[in-house]
Amino acid sequence: MPDNRHDPDNRPFAIRTFEADVLKDALRKMWLIRRFEEGAEDSYTRGLIHGTMHLSIGQEASAVGSCMALTDDDKITSTHRGHGHCIAKGAEVKYMFAEFFGKEEGYCHGRGGSMHIADVTKGNLGANGIVGGGLPIAVGAALASKQLGRNDVTICFFGDGANNEGAFHEALNIAAVWKLPVIFVCENNKYGMSTSTERSTAVKNIAERAVAYAMPGRTVDGNDFNAVTEAVGAAVARARSGEGPSLIENLTYRWRGHSKSDRNRYRTKDEIESWVAQDPIERFRKLLVDHDIIDAAEADTIRAAAEAEVAAGIEFAKAGTDPKISDVTRYVHAEAKA
Amino acid sequence: MPDNRHDPDNRPFAIRTFEADVLKDALRKMWLIRRFEEGAEDSYTRGLIHGTMHLSIGQEASAVGSCMALTDDDKITSTHRGHGHCIAKGAEVKYMFAEFFGKEEGYCHGRGGSMHIADVTKGNLGANGIVGGGLPIAVGAALASKQLGRNDVTICFFGDGANNEGAFHEALNIAAVWKLPVIFVCENNKYGMSTSTERSTAVKNIAERAVAYAMPGRTVDGNDFNAVTEAVGAAVARARSGEGPSLIENLTYRWRGHSKSDRNRYRTKDEIESWVAQDPIERFRKLLVDHDIIDAAEADTIRAAAEAEVAAGIEFAKAGTDPKISDVTRYVHAEAKA
Amino acid sequence: MNVPTTVEKPGSRELSYAEALREAMGLALERDDRVILMGEDIGVYGGAFQVTGDLVDRFGTDRVRDTPISELGGAGVAVGAALTGLRPIFEFQFSDFAMLAMEQIANQAAKLRYMLGGEASVPVVMRMPGGSGTGAAAQHSQSLEAWFGHVPGLKVVQPSTPEDAKGLLLAALEDPDPVIIFEHKMLYKMKGEVPEGWYTTPIGKAAIRREGTDVTIVASAIMVHRALAAADELAKDGISVEVIDLRSVRPIDRETIIASVKKTGKLVCVYEGVRTLGVGAEISAMIAESEAFDFLDAPIQRLGGAEAPIPYNPELEKAAVPQTPGIVDCVRKLVGGQV
């Protein structure tokens, strides 16, 4: 292959599309996700957080890459494995940690925890404890956008496992029939909990199911930031111009177990290691370095800043306020206007 | 086209596959369905039956043709528009009428009515009041067959409207992943109640959705008895030999409104008439006459016999026994063994 | 039917319950662009029970949207739309089919505000035609209000008159939280005086439909009318019955019911849903733990649906839910000290 890295026309999509600052910020977010989840895991192990959590370490390019074409007005719906989506959509880790620690300062004032982080006013319609639960909700958001003549689009994240829920079928069909501005982004990490797509899903690639809804379907290397931005970017443009929904499948892998109770019995060490070798952050860092967007030192600085932000976020959360017990039924309904 | 009607190798599938007696019986069943439903409609209009009913007049080739490859051990699941399936699977019209009249002699002892007729011991697992409700049940029957080493297969009837239910997706996926002996027969009569497939379904033909489950999908002229028997027959053979499920779409049309409350606002007279001209019974009769299976006189005799059977069935039902009011909670649970 | 009509208001006319609902939706569609209707066959067909009627002609197919037959997806789309700016009114063709959408209703719509610590609002209205009497058997005749009444985050109402049908639907629309309306199919054709224009019937308030001193009947939906007929009958025997129309299953109007039971000392709950764990169980328990307990001079009676699915045969179908003679009988026995 000829060295065409510096020929503008042949540079990868992400490099030729986004400003250097934007790309650096993407790298920052990927690091932030990684460190955030490591911090959360550590806090959990040390007994500071209760409940369970689902880590997306290894899937950072999918979250950040997919959100590259979104503005603050655009919406996302996320999943139980949603920390990455949150951060990609602009959430601040300190409020996320506060939520994990069950504090009033958290995004949900301590009521929701890891599985329910949302920031509706900024377009993050929320993680979801129900597999597939966000699919029709995303379609509803796209309907509101179209009906009210707004220009925003919605990205609906969901897993390979979720693609076998009836909600997937109903949501994609409605979105297609009504030509709504929604992009279905399937994060295919090969397993729904312990069950591989081979054992659960009749097709090899989830994107093949796009045919059933007469919408475009594409499968991409979800650990390749560039490929993700290109595929999702095209789908976002399509949605925004009124041409309707698309289905994009990001092939990726979660390095950690499904949740804290996972013994990893259903997959091999080799498989895990082969995917760790495909670290999406390292691949993206290399892409930026190769195209002279950053140098190694600057990359290190970005990572260190993410680390510092995470450390500060944990301290912020620890110092947070506990909800009042007497408030247990607060927020069930809207509060009466004063 | 050369006249090859008498060349055995080129005769239509149904003609070369089934004995004359069997074909005549199929014609008898089609007439029985037609007259049964006319009789039911008439009884309803005269206030003898309460509730509602969904008539399948115009769809007789789909019901009877699909069941041609089944034995008494095979199963079907049916729909709200299920009288035809019942009769095709061997139900006796007098017990069906008795059910409509709410009598103890009915298939459900008067508890179920038109929407719940079943005869589980003979493999008719029942009509269903819930659109899509029978889809997973059919897959369950196929699982039981496979698991217990039986050789029976299950035909799952459902409508074009039902294909947008999540149950459709989940059922077809499970059937495919587990390679179960079930044949999904979609009776596409162009409308789910008032909503056309164009307005409700992202694909043109429902059979296109087979791709999403990696199973064979075929769309056939559902008013052509021969085409139906050929397509469903092949799918039944496939299922029986352990190769898994198929999706067959029978294009057909209901001549009557959706139910008794339909004002037919969503379709034109022309459309209805064009389909009445495609009367599946008349087409089948002609096929049999053309291939010298019967002559016109014998066809008339068959029809007259169906008429007589229906008339007798109505009288049987009228003379039936009303359930005891005190039995209102009977059959909720199995009765204690004596 | 024996409806005690409200004093005729200026500008009120006779409408059917279905027409009253349609009028409410029409007003809402006119007043607020964010309002849309969604459901199966609510457009050109006019709805299975002709409730939406001609609204699609007036407001077009974008605002009166026929959905595919996808209850879970459809309800979820309504939830997502409500979360992001619309005010959808979602019609289930029969409340029985809402079983397919319980996830979106009870896990999402009802809980989102709470899970998000107050930072989200799901102002969706879901219309549920319920009840038996149409000969449509077990899967088309249920009264499932108790399920919804058990879910914090939802409000659940059951209008029994055309006036309340309109008023409660408009109140639901103004509510920032999800509201479920159980409409009774056998009431759709019932006529009554309905005020013109926009007005709301408060959610959470019962209505005393008839005053009395000997026994309180709390009834809901169509049972209100049967209770009133029973009260007429019982009046002939000199038994004075107070009939309370529950109207709101969640929240329940404790004050009105407690005050009435303190006055009469006797309570009969009449409801169509299955007796066990039905609405009457809650009313009974609410009274049995309240200050009204000490005023009770007889056991609390419940008349609810039979412990069976709704049967097809018309006589069995009638026997499966409370009817006027059964109410009369129950009150007579209660007043006569025979329970």
Add this chain to the structure above:
Amino acid sequence: MNVPTTVEKPGSRELSYAEALREAMGLALERDDRVILMGEDIGVYGGAFQVTGDLVDRFGTDRVRDTPISELGGAGVAVGAALTGLRPIFEFQFSDFAMLAMEQIANQAAKLRYMLGGEASVPVVMRMPGGSGTGAAAQHSQSLEAWFGHVPGLKVVQPSTPEDAKGLLLAALEDPDPVIIFEHKMLYKMKGEVPEGWYTTPIGKAAIRREGTDVTIVASAIMVHRALAAADELAKDGISVEVIDLRSVRPIDRETIIASVKKTGKLVCVYEGVRTLGVGAEISAMIAESEAFDFLDAPIQRLGGAEAPIPYNPELEKAAVPQTPGIVDCVRKLVGGQV
């Protein structure tokens, strides 16, 4: 925990509640080829709560079937299989997800025998891990037994001990009708004596876990243990509490509860589900209309879950469901005539 153990039976050993359930399933799989297990991640993963554990190793993937994440489809497949010869045990990973399958459970499984006039049988068992206490928040912590208890055609049980967990599961398997088992997640690790071999605990029978004379507590699932702890505490004050373990939500054991209330004259219902329209509402109503009414000398008390989704914060989570001190407090006030 403070479980009053049954007298040790020959051949009984200590097992956890999860192990007891697993043993029951193992016995059933051994004894009857028609038994299969279905559910999400019940195979190699061993189930989200490790209830199926190693059963897949013993019986293979055909009999211990991992389903796709398709609750409605999966449950419906189990219903269809039950209708045609298998005896499936279907595990919902969390009972909250059963909301997706209500249609197949309540419209199909529960009603098929009736709708078909007795000509069909749906012998399916559905296992539902329920309850709060794990920090998993609103969509993973519900106690939905009241919904199922409201559905004729279902039987609904809630074991509180390892012995009953096994015995009720085997009884469910022998039952010709659909049975729903609510297993409490916080009990899975609880140990207790469990008889060896095949035995059944009758569905529809409550168990008196502690005899007493001053007040009756009817509690279910984990609340049985909190009620027993409260009874210990109250005994120190000289208050004698009878603790009844409900065990079966549908049908409810009227006789045992009525007899106890006639003896004590006071009733407290303790349950984890949402208070309104929860199991305690039914028990209260059942007593208030029974002959025990005349024996009551104080209002019936209900301690149920808060009128809120289950919150994430651990202290809020605890506050959302009854705890031992609250039970103690309630009984003290009741006995002291303060309610």
